[in-house]
Every structure is written in structure tokens, then in C-alpha cells.
Amino acid sequence: MASMSVAEMIGLFLNDNGKVNFEAFDGSSLGPKDAPLHIHVNNSRAVYYMVDHPNDLGLARAYLQGDISSPELIPGDPYVVFKELMALKPDLKRPNPADLARILSSVYSHGIRHPEPPSIEGPSRWRRRAEGLMPHSKAGDSATVSYHYDQSNEFYRLFLGSSMTYTCAVFDTPEDSLEDAEWRKLDLVLDKLNLKPGDRLLDIGCGWGSMEIRAAQRGIKVLGVTLAGEQVKWAQEWIKREGLEDLAEVRQMDYRDVPEGDFDGICSLGMMEHVGFKHYPSYFQEIFDKLKPNGRLLNHQITRVNSKTGKSAGEFIDRYIFPDGQLASPGEIETVIHDTGFEVVNQENLRQHYALTLHHWNKNLVAGWDRAVELMGEPKARLWGLYMAGCALNFELNNIQIHQFLCVRPDDTKMTDHYPLRPWWVKDSEVLPTQVEAPKA
Missing domain, CATH: 3.40.50.150 (Vaccinia Virus protein VP39)
Incomplete structure (x- = not known):
């Protein structure tokens, strides 16, 4: 089975609509160079992250490590890129089992790897349970x-x-x-x-x-x-x-x-x-x-x-x-x-x-x-x-x-005449509150 390029793998999940260009570390690309959005897959670790967790966790791991990047993205505010990516939803497609098998075979032909998550990642649910941190107990909270x-x-x-x-x-x-x-x-x-x-x-x-x-x-x-x-x-x-x-x-x-x-x-x-x-x-x-x-x-x-x-x-x-x-x-x-x-x-x-x-x-x-x-x-x-x-x-x-x-909380009489008939917090004009400065760190 011939090895697939990263761009070919992406193409099995997304139709090329001309709105995004993918450039990968293996030299492959998908989409026009003059697309309004550019996504760079910078190394193989990004691919292995996505194979391990083909969801928001895999993408987040790759992004936080710099394995996936975009010249249009502002790290402190990636909203614009997120919005453009969300607009791609109609062009998403689901690969058939044979194509998924081709992807896995191609990735693992380079070795089976499970890269460590970013050091800032917290423990999984099962690990927290194993450590005795039951959800919403006092210790867990x-x-x-x-x-x-x-x-x-x-x-x-x-x-x-x-x-x-x-x-x-x-x-x-x-x-x-x-x-x-x-x-x-x-x-x-x-x-x-x-x-x-x-x-x-x-x-x-x-x-x-x-x-x-x-x-x-x-x-x-x-x-x-x-x-x-x-x-x-x-x-x-x-x-x-x-x-x-x-x-x-x-x-x-x-x-x-x-x-x-x-x-x-x-x-x-x-x-x-x-x-x-x-x-x-x-x-x-x-x-x-x-x-x-x-x-x-x-x-x-x-x-x-x-x-x-x-x-x-x-x-x-x-x-x-x-x-x-x-x-x-x-x-x-x-x-x-x-x-x-x-x-x-x-x-x-x-x-x-x-x-x-x-x-x-x-x-x-x-x-x-x-x-x-x-x-x-x-x-x-x-x-x-x-x-x-x-x-x-x-x-x-x-x-x-x-x-x-x-x-x-009702009183013992269960009566409801202890508050006004109309919303008492609605005011004809709002007065801006006085600003209070917090102490500096």
C-alpha cells in the first residue's frame, strides 16, 4: 500500500472549496495558495496526536505545542481563524472504513508512536478517579x-x-x-x-x-x-x-x-x-x-x-x-x-x-x-x-x-405578596457604576 501524504489524508475529511490552504511538513499541500486561510502542519507529531485523539483534544495538543499553526492566527485571540474554520463544516466528509485503514497504515508505516501530551495538560478522568479524586466530592472539587x-x-x-x-x-x-x-x-x-x-x-x-x-x-x-x-x-x-x-x-x-x-x-x-x-x-x-x-x-x-x-x-x-x-x-x-x-x-x-x-x-x-x-x-x-x-x-x-x-424561598404562609408586582431592578436610566481599582499583583 502506497504511503499517503498529509494533504491526501486531509482531503479524505475535507472537500477542497478554495477557502483554505494546507501546507504540510512532508511537502504536500491542499487548496490554493491564495486562499484566505492557511494552515501549516509543521511536524509528524501533529499527525500522531490526531490519530490518538481525532477530536478537539488532538487538535488542541498540536496547537498548544506549535505543531499546527497559521500565519493568520493571533495566539491571544484566534477567534477569526476559528470562525473561518467553522465555516468549513458543510465541506466536511466522513471517510469510509477502507480510507481510514489506509490512513492508519500509512501513519504507522513510519512507526507506532504515542507522543507525550503537553506538560500543561491535566490528568484524564480515569486517572483522577484512580487517585481518589471522585467528581464533586469536597476533595475532588x-x-x-x-x-x-x-x-x-x-x-x-x-x-x-x-x-x-x-x-x-x-x-x-x-x-x-x-x-x-x-x-x-x-x-x-x-x-x-x-x-x-x-x-x-x-x-x-x-x-x-x-x-x-x-x-x-x-x-x-x-x-x-x-x-x-x-x-x-x-x-x-x-x-x-x-x-x-x-x-x-x-x-x-x-x-x-x-x-x-x-x-x-x-x-x-x-x-x-x-x-x-x-x-x-x-x-x-x-x-x-x-x-x-x-x-x-x-x-x-x-x-x-x-x-x-x-x-x-x-x-x-x-x-x-x-x-x-x-x-x-x-x-x-x-x-x-x-x-x-x-x-x-x-x-x-x-x-x-x-x-x-x-x-x-x-x-x-x-x-x-x-x-x-x-x-x-x-x-x-x-x-x-x-x-x-x-x-x-x-x-x-x-x-x-x-x-x-x-x-x-417562600415563608411558612406560602404567600407571594412580599415582593413588588413588577421587576424592581429595571430602571428608566442606568448610571454607570463608580470604578474601583483592584490592588496590583
């Missing part, structure tokens, strides 16, 4: 949250900006600054919770403390908890700098271990992705039990668009971004909320806002690229550019969404 968040705080500040808010911002117009949009989101959450000075708020998965700062500025007594030690250090320093220690506190603690109760409000922003679908009932019950009667919950999380697809993320996200992360549909989430005993007052989809947020983060990463590489190394800096640009595109394509659920 601590390990997986630390894996993602205990990076360099300076690195996160490069792309998150001064608000250090790692969740979807809220924009009035696409021209709004990231900082204004992030503070507006925090204000929206607090407005929906309708808390007044002296009320008590629990912030589950508090991140670097932006909600604690914002709530305390309103006179709200706020406790934030996170499993990430680096976030706790940053948040405590920020609170001290603003002179808000009498109102704001951040602890390194599992939300299940918070001893206090009778909170007037609880918020959870971008934390539910770590909980696991099977644990939703116990999660919402824990929150229900910690709220006063008539207390409110604002739950803000990324969602799937329907309940037909699986809950778990693909191999790339699982190994590099959110180990054991799961997403559910809005309907499934709301069902669990109702079954727990909450009344859902409002549900809002912020999908378009998250796409805009991610574009800002990518732009910031590009602006701070040299420092990002210095802090984290190029593969990890590439990883965050890849992850954020991919998410932006998926939000735009409505492959994923993000929802806020505003919920009330």
Missing part, C-alpha cells in the same frame, strides 16, 4: 478548582481588567467598556436581590472579591467563599485596601462548610459549572437551608441550549480548563430549583453579553501577550486565548448560553 484558578493573579488581571470579575458582564451597548459592563453586572445582581444596608449576603464561589467590594460599598454585610487560595489572598488584600473589613469577608472554604445561616440573599456567579448535575438537588437544598424565609437567590451559570445533549464537557475542556465540569439546560436547572421549594421570579439569558465579554478578555490578552508568556509560558498563554475565543464563538452560535435565575 478542591483539586479541580485549584487547577483552574490557582494560577498567577497577575496573569488573570492581564485579561480580566481592574474588576477581576471572571463571569459574564452586562452591556448596554457593544461600545461599553469591559470595566463598566462588569460593575453593571454586579449591580444588576444586587439590584435583583434587592438587598438593603445591613442585610447579609453569601457569595458562593466569590472569585477575587469584586462582589464583596460592591456589596460592602452598599452597606451590605457580605461573606464570600472560594476553594482557590490565590483568590482569597487577592480578595482579602483588596477588601483591606478599600477599608471594608467591617462589612466584607472572604474565606477559603467549601460552601457546604459555611456554618452561618439566615442570609437575606445568596448569589452564585459562574460556580455551578463545577457542581455536577447529579449534585444540583443537594446544592440548591444547601442554599435553601441557608436563606431566611423570603430570602432570595441569584444563580448565574453557563447552560446548554437543550436537555438532549450530554452534560459533561469534551476531553479538551475536561483536561485543560474545567475538570469534571458539567452543564445542563435552563429547563433542567429550573426544575430542580422548583423541586427544592424555591419560587422562580425571573430568568434571564445573557448569551450575547458573554460573547462580548470574552472578546474583551481576548483583546486584553493580546495587549498583554508578552507579559502573559513571561508569567505562564507560551503554551498556557495560548491555551487561554484558545479557550476564550472558542467560547466566544460558541456563545455567538448559540451552542451554549448563560442564565440568571432569581429565586425566592
Whole structure:
């Protein structure tokens, strides 16, 4: 059997539509030289990665190592290239078994190899289980949250900006600054919770403390908890700098271990992705039990668009971004909320806002690229550019969404006249929040 070129292999998966040119290390090519997009397969390791994992994990490994590249691609923001690649979907085709056998025979004629994954790749699901890190146990959650968040705080500040808010911002117009949009989101959450000075708020998965700062500025007594030690250090320093220690506190603690109760409000922003679908009932019950009667919950999380697809993320996200992360549909989430005993007052989809947020983060990463590489190394800096640009595109394509659920714990009377008849958080005019500078790393 004659050996196949890399271009011939690619041609079995993709019709040549003139939109992309592939150049491979073996001298073969596919597509016109003047195509708007050029993809370079730089070495044989890229091919072996794809044979081992013919999915997003194989592609990610090759890209992060520099085995696949493109002159049109900006490492801190590969969005444009991703969008052009997504446009190739109608030209994809499925090779027949005989062609797949030819590809494998040709590749393995050069030797059977299984190249090591990039050093920044996390362990697989089965390896985490073998090490005793059961999904969504306290030990498992601590390990997986630390894996993602205990990076360099300076690195996160490069792309998150001064608000250090790692969740979807809220924009009035696409021209709004990231900082204004992030503070507006925090204000929206607090407005929906309708808390007044002296009320008590629990912030589950508090991140670097932006909600604690914002709530305390309103006179709200706020406790934030996170499993990430680096976030706790940053948040405590920020609170001290603003002179808000009498109102704001951040602890390194599992939300299940918070001893206090009778909170007037609880918020959870971008934390539910770590909980696991099977644990939703116990999660919402824990929150229900910690709220006063008539207390409110604002739950803000990324969602799937329907309940037909699986809950778990693909191999790339699982190994590099959110180990054991799961997403559910809005309907499934709301069902669990109702079954727990909450009344859902409002549900809002912020999908378009998250796409805009991610574009800002990518732009910031590009602006701070040299420092990002210095802090984290190029593969990890590439990883965050890849992850954020991919998410932006998926939000735009409505492959994923993000929802806020505003919920009330009923009192013993089950009456529903303890909140206004119309949405109280909607204002005739929005006043931009005062910007608060976070401490420098």
C-alpha cells in the first residue's frame, strides 16, 4: 500500500472549496495558495496526536505545542481563524472504513508512536478517579478548582481588567467598556436581590472579591467563599485596601462548610459549572437551608441550549480548563430549583453579553501577550486565548448560553405578596457604576 501524504489524508475529511490552504511538513499541500486561510502542519507529531485523539483534544495538543499553526492566527485571540474554520463544516466528509485503514497504515508505516501530551495538560478522568479524586466530592472539587484558578493573579488581571470579575458582564451597548459592563453586572445582581444596608449576603464561589467590594460599598454585610487560595489572598488584600473589613469577608472554604445561616440573599456567579448535575438537588437544598424565609437567590451559570445533549464537557475542556465540569439546560436547572421549594421570579439569558465579554478578555490578552508568556509560558498563554475565543464563538452560535435565575424561598404562609408586582431592578436610566481599582499583583 502506497504511503499517503498529509494533504491526501486531509482531503479524505475535507472537500477542497478554495477557502483554505494546507501546507504540510512532508511537502504536500491542499487548496490554493491564495486562499484566505492557511494552515501549516509543521511536524509528524501533529499527525500522531490526531490519530490518538481525532477530536478537539488532538487538535488542541498540536496547537498548544506549535505543531499546527497559521500565519493568520493571533495566539491571544484566534477567534477569526476559528470562525473561518467553522465555516468549513458543510465541506466536511466522513471517510469510509477502507480510507481510514489506509490512513492508519500509512501513519504507522513510519512507526507506532504515542507522543507525550503537553506538560500543561491535566490528568484524564480515569486517572483522577484512580487517585481518589471522585467528581464533586469536597476533595475532588478542591483539586479541580485549584487547577483552574490557582494560577498567577497577575496573569488573570492581564485579561480580566481592574474588576477581576471572571463571569459574564452586562452591556448596554457593544461600545461599553469591559470595566463598566462588569460593575453593571454586579449591580444588576444586587439590584435583583434587592438587598438593603445591613442585610447579609453569601457569595458562593466569590472569585477575587469584586462582589464583596460592591456589596460592602452598599452597606451590605457580605461573606464570600472560594476553594482557590490565590483568590482569597487577592480578595482579602483588596477588601483591606478599600477599608471594608467591617462589612466584607472572604474565606477559603467549601460552601457546604459555611456554618452561618439566615442570609437575606445568596448569589452564585459562574460556580455551578463545577457542581455536577447529579449534585444540583443537594446544592440548591444547601442554599435553601441557608436563606431566611423570603430570602432570595441569584444563580448565574453557563447552560446548554437543550436537555438532549450530554452534560459533561469534551476531553479538551475536561483536561485543560474545567475538570469534571458539567452543564445542563435552563429547563433542567429550573426544575430542580422548583423541586427544592424555591419560587422562580425571573430568568434571564445573557448569551450575547458573554460573547462580548470574552472578546474583551481576548483583546486584553493580546495587549498583554508578552507579559502573559513571561508569567505562564507560551503554551498556557495560548491555551487561554484558545479557550476564550472558542467560547466566544460558541456563545455567538448559540451552542451554549448563560442564565440568571432569581429565586425566592417562600415563608411558612406560602404567600407571594412580599415582593413588588413588577421587576424592581429595571430602571428608566442606568448610571454607570463608580470604578474601583483592584490592588496590583
